[in-house]
Amino acid sequence: MTQHIIPLAGVIGHPIAHSKSPRLHKHWLKKHGLPGDYIPMDVKEADLEQVIRTLPKAGFVGVNITIPHKVSVLQIADLVTDRATLIGAANTLIFRKDGKIHADNTDGYGFISNLKQGAPGWRADTGPVTVLGAGGAARAVISSLIEVGAKEILLTNRTRPKAEGLQAEFGSKVRVIDWVQAGNAIEDAATLINTTSLGMEGQPELRVPLDGLQRGSVVTDLVYTPIQTHLLKTAEQAGCVTVDGLGMLLHQAVPAFERWFGIRPVVDVETRAAIL
Ligand code: ATR
Numbered sequence: 001m002t003q004h005i006i007p008l009a010g011v012i013g014h015p016i017a018h019s020k021s022p023r024l025h026k027h028w029l030k031k032h033g034l035p036g037d038y039i040p041m042d043v044k045e046a047d048l049e050q051v052i053r054t055l056p057k058a059g060f061v062g063v064n065i066t067i068p069h070k071v072s073v074l075q076i077a078d079l080v081t082d083r084a085t086l087i088g089a090a091n092t093l094i095f096r097k098d099g100k101i102h103a104d105n106t107d108g109y110g111f112i113s114n115l116k117q118g119a120p121g122w123r124a125d126t127g128p129v130t131v132l133g134a135g136g137a138a139r140a141v142i143s144s145l146i147e148v149g150a151k152e153i154l155l156t157n158r159t160r161p162k163a164e165g166l167q168a169e170f171g172s173k174v175r176v177i178d179w180v181q182a183g184n185a186i187e188d189a190a191t192l193i194n195t196t197s198l199g200m201e202g203q204p205e206l207r208v209p210l211d212g213l214q215r216g217s218v219v220t221d222l223v224y225t226p227i228q229t230h231l232l233k234t235a236e237q238a239g240c241v242t243v244d245g246l247g248m249l250l251h252q253a254v255p256a257f258e259r260w261f262g263i264r265p266v267v268d269v270e271t272r273a274a275i276l
Helices: 021-031 045-058 082-087 107-118 136-147 160-170 179-187 230-237 246-261 269-275
Strands: 008-013 037-042 060-065 092-095 101-104 129-132 153-157 174-178 191-194 218-221 241-243
Touching: 008 021, 008 045, 008 246, 021 037, 021 246, 021 269, 045 060, 045 092, 045 101, 060 246, 082 101, 082 107, 082 136, 092 246, 107 136, 107 218, 107 241, 107 246, 129 136, 129 179, 136 153, 136 160, 153 160, 153 179, 160 174, 174 179, 218 230, 230 241, 246 269
Parallel strands: 008 037, 008 060, 129 153, 129 191, 153 174, 191 218, 218 241
Antiparallel strands: 060 092, 092 101
8 A cells, every 4th residue: 555644534424514523633633733634525325435445545544434324334344343333333434554444433432521521520320311312323322321331221212112222222221211201201310411403403492391300410412503502501500510512522533533643632622612
């Protein structure tokens, strides 16, 4: 393989224009005075494999993968980490020197690191963890919660069979609550996580009853447009510890950047400012 002086990375999705990852990685490259670049790539499903197989030949050390390719990319990779297999999706590819493509998923890592940074002292086993939503993001959240010791996860989703599917996969620590009963699951929660797209700009508002929120409980929202969602605002007013979703995006990028460029970056106020 050709030896390139400037290592390249990027993000592949469809669409891709709104991705914040280029700004983030470029900020860290500049901060650490590293040679390199990070490029957004809009790639259709039909072209995905061909593009991925070509990139290492063009000086790429890896790429992030985003919607809608996170699942199908597993078929293209030569090696898939345990956590990516468990989540059933990958968000990071590493192009190894031996030509093999390594797929990983750092979303769960990013989720937990963000919670720990935003709510110091947070533990998964202090009480029930309520998860709203049972889509792709919920899979990463639930598997990482179990990994860090959650004992009871109350899972509620509009389409109940999807929650039941995750329950069957992740086992008895997950209990399915009907979506109409979400308010009860929120009342019991020591930690509350919104993994649905509700509350996102252009999407309907999250309309589950929030009056049962416990003072002192930890509330986080994966939605970060807007950063202060209705859920987070209400939780703050109720005396909860709130953690916004932007941090998850920043933290999930840390292990990838380290693998590609050789330095482990830190997520701080400056990092947030760089992408806002
Ligand atoms: P992601 O990968 O971000 O999790 P997803 O897999 O499409 O995206 O999942 C979206 C989640 O938001 C799902 O839990 C979805 O509920 P359904 O499984 O019932 O579709 C939830 N969601 C989206 N729109 C919703 C709405 N209007 N009301 C309730 N839940 C909604």
